Amino acid sequence: MSPFSRFALYFAEVAHSGSLRRAAEQLHISASAINRQILQAEDHFGTPLFERLPDGLRMTTAGELFYDNLLRWQKEFQLTRQKFDELQGLKRGTVSVGMVQALAEGSFASALADIIASQPWLELVLQVADSHTVSEKVRRADLDFGLILDPQGQAGLNVLAFVELAMGVVLSADHPLAGATALSPAELSEERHILPGAPLIVHDRVGLLYRHYDFAPTNSISCNDIRLIKSLVRRGGVTVLSLLDVLDEVQRGELAFVPLRNKLLRPLTLALCAAPSRQLSRPAQMAIQKLTLVLEEMQSVGRQPSGPP
16 A cells, blocks of 8 residues: 555544544545545455544554554655755755754754755754653654753664753842852752752752752742743742753853752753664754754853853
């Protein structure tokens, strides 16, 4: 059964919608015509692809297997078309990139804007999600590559480039301790502490740090949104985050980042990853080269003092 056949189109839409009627509306064709194609395919394969339920259709195990293969065929065909274009000297391509929320602005956003400006023929598909979601999509080849946090222990990923950025205390730029060379949370006992909440990737690390110092601030705020945490810090609170979370604000002089006095917490790793078996197109390789340079620049910034002079 060819992935380019009419049946493959019908099957994919029914699998996606779970309904002959909804698939028919989407494809602008009668439900009976779609059902006829499915019945013919089931007869050809000798096994049912869908269970007929009162509220719609649900894929059988055989149907799920066929659907997974169909998606893979479509992805490989897209890559083949891009390679055909490259052989003919045509400039056309689609690059899909996943990234964590911390990269949605600043240097990475600027690098993506540069790619778009320099390659107007390129279609970029950008998805912002948590590290686990991006990792899963990269592993399934739903994305060409992804930028994720702490890839250690995540099987099925090939790390192409990475940067390690320290954990530290974040304060407003005009805070009296903003120029300190190092701090521990316990040295800020009189301050309002904003604690990163779950599911933020720094949540467990910060909890470990506070337990190490046996420090439980009574006037703390727990928050699971980095942007809101930074907004509260600007108004006088303090927090412990990765330099990645505040790099742009530190460079603009809006916030100060002071390294931790205790080296208990390992740095946060930001990694550019792809699936090991993924055959990356030339446009994807070009985008990876551009973003690798951004990682290298971030590494150099991370080695410099980040508080005010």
